[in-house]
Amino acid sequence: MSATPAEIAALRRRYLWMATSIFFLDLGIALIFRLVNGGWSDFWISEGPGVVLLLGINWLLARRLFEPINRFLQGAATFNDTERRLTQLPLLTARWAALFAFILYAFRNSISWWLPSPTPGLQGQTIADYITVCLVLPVFYFTYTYFVVSDYLARLCSFIFERYGRNLGLFFGSYTLKLMVALLVISVAPLSAIVVDLFSYDGERLQAEILVDVASAVMGVAITAYYISRSLLQPITILSSAMSKVAGGNLEIRVPVTSNDEVGELTGRFNDMVGGLREREQIRETFGRYVDENVAAAILRRQGDGQRSGEIAEATILFTDIASFTTIAEYLAPHELVTALNDYLDTVLAPIRHHGGVVNTFIGDGLFASFNMPLACDDHPAAAVRAAIDIQRAVGSRTFGDQGVALATRIGISTGPVIGGDVGTGNRMSFTLLGDTVNLAARLEELNKEYGTRILASESTRAACGRSFAFQPLGKVSVRGRSEAVAVFSIDPLLQEGP
Structure with missing residues (x-):
């Protein structure tokens, strides 16, 4: 189901809010500066360009950046x-935010040079402090905007996945680089500003500058760190939760790719x-409808291990057929x-599986069963004979189908070396x-027809069973x-011991 116009408008508004939220962070830093240093009379001279750049033009x-997605x-x-724009949305948005921040602070911190302020705290900015502010704050604003929009991108990608069934397949980001930038910006940026202030000012001016830097860093770093x-x-949490569900047997799960880095790529994989x-489970289930599910499992396991050649092992083979079918x-x-x-085959299958x-x-109307190939079965000759006896007892005591048809079963059993393997060509x-x-x-x-018997066994089967049965x-x-x-x-x- 596609998104409604109201939902699309809400997604667009949220992105515009995330992209321009840098203005409100900048406004908070400016207010902290004014509260510490005063100078409210020329506040709008300083903040006017911020409204124009960080709010209006941004x-x-x-x-325009959101239009392809829209x-x-x-x-x-x-x-x-649209996928490329989705993947690059955080980077493109943050790039413009950093550029506007650089222009803004280059202008804002030069005001005192051509428009002297009556407030002492706004006069006499050193070149070192000017350069530091013009570099540190744009980098900080870039980092803030990048991660704010990345958080928005995660929600947008989840929405697209749920409504359109599409996931990101292009990954331009680097998780390691993101982590390094995040750690450096939220730790080094505030410290560098304070260190420059220590070498640039003294007395009350130094105290004011450090107070502004610390208060601004606490506010900005707290929001950015969030x-x-x-x-x-969050992408790792989503992936971890999905892995737990798969480990619990849920193979229907499919999760949205919500990041444009290695974690997103890992989620896609x-x-x-x-x-x-x-698909493998579906093949196994489909296999199980036509052959025994244990045989299907053995085939898949052998193919997974790269085993295609034949193998030989001692096994006991059991054939059944319906008389006069x-x-x-x-x-x-x-x-x-x-x-x-089908009713008859269900009855016959149960003893075979029960005995391994x-x-x-x-x-x-018959079937071909094996004991000890491809799955191990202890004392397989006796197991096959017990299965045959149980089959005869079960089949002889009931009728089958809606019409109540009586079905007589003939069984042949032989023990000896058996070759097992994958045969066929192509697919x-x-x-x-x-x-x-x-x-x-x-x-x-087949010989049961001539002897009028129900179970015939070979000499090898009789010898392997010893005195366990009355042959x-x-x-x-x-x-x-x-x-x-x-x-x-x-x-x-009827001559055998047991129930």
């Missing part, structure tokens, strides 16, 4: 055309980082079939498991893809 120039807020200019602290610390994390699909409507299948396995992929990659162990598990699942030997059988016959064992869930 206000007109500030309007056009952007009104929708008459693009953000790219804006310096806000300008330098922080937003980019959070965007990357958010083609026949069932003939008499169910598509939406009824999908509902029943991960589902690598769904294959039609289409997949983590998969390969090897004879995978093929044998798939063949054993029934079925002899050796030729398996497609193998030259030698393999020993096959069935597992009857």
Whole structure:
């Protein structure tokens, strides 16, 4: 939502106030000087130029400086055309303030040379004091204006971020330089003025000059230090708060860039980082809808570690399939079939995950799960067998979908060396498991049709499980893809111990 005319006018007024507020600081310093030294009769001779320069001409120039920003807020200019002016707004405003201050004090402190004053405190200014005032006060006014407008810029950038969704991307400022200038100006400037007075005057005149310098410094430094602290610390506070939220798991956060220096650049990079994390999490969530979330996490971790080559490990593979699924699909409507299948898969997934396995992929009405690859699983052969038993118990005790369809499950289990790795080309990659162990598990699942069984396991799985389960030997059988016959064992869930 764009800004309303009233909001734009308020932003413009606030900037003009910030840009010309230097006049009121100067007026306060002038009043302190008059209160100490007197000379009210020629007060306006001294202050008139301040009204013209610091208030009048400065206000007109500030309007011109803000005009590109005003056009952007009104929708008459693009953000790219306005961004440079936004970034340089504090510097440009402060530069004019310093120039006007130099002209003003060069004129103001020369009055006593061509217009003698009846007030002793206004006469006889030394050259050293004249030069110091003409240099120190413009630098001080520059610093004040820069940080006041920087504080305003932070609010303006926050407003633009909230309403227009745009952030600064150009950074011309230097945080280190800002800090050094701030420290030097608020500490060295008042001291230099006092030191010059000590060598330029004595007696009551010295006391008056030092009193004016100290009182002016207390007022000016207090106000300037307030804006310096806000300008330098507020962006860090915003960034720190955002980091805490990200650490708490909030990846939706995006913060405004409110400074034109390294902190602002860091904030922009922080937003980019959070965007990357958010995208990574979205990919992981999307991955998790198609493969087991643990597999997705393993893939992302492997890619993050730069691991693309295959690895081999001992694992147990489990294949499942629904008996007579083609026949069932003939008499169910598509939406009824999908509902029943999803209900069934939810039932099958639970035991696999409970026993430490991960589902690598769904294959039609079946699935392919692994234990100890890619995630470690202690005693993976027994874990796979327990999962198979629990699946049969869960599936055999219920029906699925709105129509109450009974589904029988066939399971094949094999244990042995498995190769795991990323396969594919270009941008289409997949983590998969390969090897004879995978093929044998798939063949054993199919052999359940011939033996009329529900769970078949290989000799390697039976040997690894020892006496933990009641295996029934079925002899050796030729398996497609193998030259030698393999020993096959069935597992009857009803003959196993446990709930």
